[in-house]
Amino acid sequence: MGDWTGQADLGPVQFREIAAIMQKEARIHLVEAKATLVHSRLSRRLREHGLTRFADYLALVRDDAKERDAMxxxxxxxxxHFFRENHHFGHLRETLLPRLQARARAGEKVRIWSAGCSSGEEVYSIAMTLAGESGTSANWLKQGDVRLLATDIAPHVVEAVHQARYSSSTVQPIPAAYRRQWLRQEGTDSHVVTDTLRSLVTARVLNLFEPWPMRQRYDAIFCxxxxxxxxxxAKAELEARFVEMLAPGGTLxxxxxxRLIGPAAAQMEPAGQTIYVKKGGAR
Ligand SMILES: C[S@@+](CC[C@H](N)C(=O)[O-])C[C@H]1O[C@@H](n2cnc3c(N)ncnc32)[C@H](O)[C@@H]1O
Structure with a gap:
């Protein structure tokens, strides 16, 4: 049993109910060590409803699907952050990019998915890597059928992908040449991704444990x-669905x-640190 002192009336009973809702709705696994975090993140929701007790908030959540989603x-x-785990972008540039360019030039579709994209730093890091450092190096993107999908369960972060507007400190990890080419400064602390890259990206709210509407297979999935x-x-189930969604030779x-833990891992070949390629073809 965790230490519940200082958690107001968020006791083990309320915590277990919250954890059960998270498990059912998003398959997110909350352990009791997260009680302080849960308390601080939900306090705002309680205040918004003029409530002071978690028991009353949970009574509301039981009846109100919208509030359940908000919780x-x-x-x-x-x-x-931008270029997080930068070796993945090195792999994308060195290994995948030449093949993707060849495929796009041959009239084939190129599809990449950022699954659990948060506020878009991941998908725009992918876009910058594909575009390179100049307008000319990005020409293949305009000429080919290249689409990047960014999805997340949280609507406010999906809205941030649409806005594509980031602060000066947020854009700091972006290599200077990309920053110059692919960001437009607006005001003192606001940098907007240029339309060339934004037009490649489709951003949607999607719970990964609900049916996926996409029909085509993906060249690469970032999750x-x-x-x-x-x-x-839940991890094993998701892995199997990602593997199914990848084209043969596609990269996860x-x-x-x-790490990959489920039976679907047998269909994947390790191709670097936390990089896996689906067996059965070059992509
Ligand atoms: C820590 S962020 C990772 C962002 C980015 N992929 C990265 O590595 O920087 C995790 C994201 O997963 C999303 N997420 C959690 N559970 C999800 C679910 N069941 N379906 C879709 N997205 C989910 C969260 O909303 C959050 O934005």
Missing amino acids: VVALTTNHT RNVMIYFDDP YIGHSE
């Missing part, structure tokens, strides 16, 4: 620092502390 979103962790929040059966990038 799930409030308990997601959206931490991200990084998302599966850490799920329990093992996962987070630094993640």
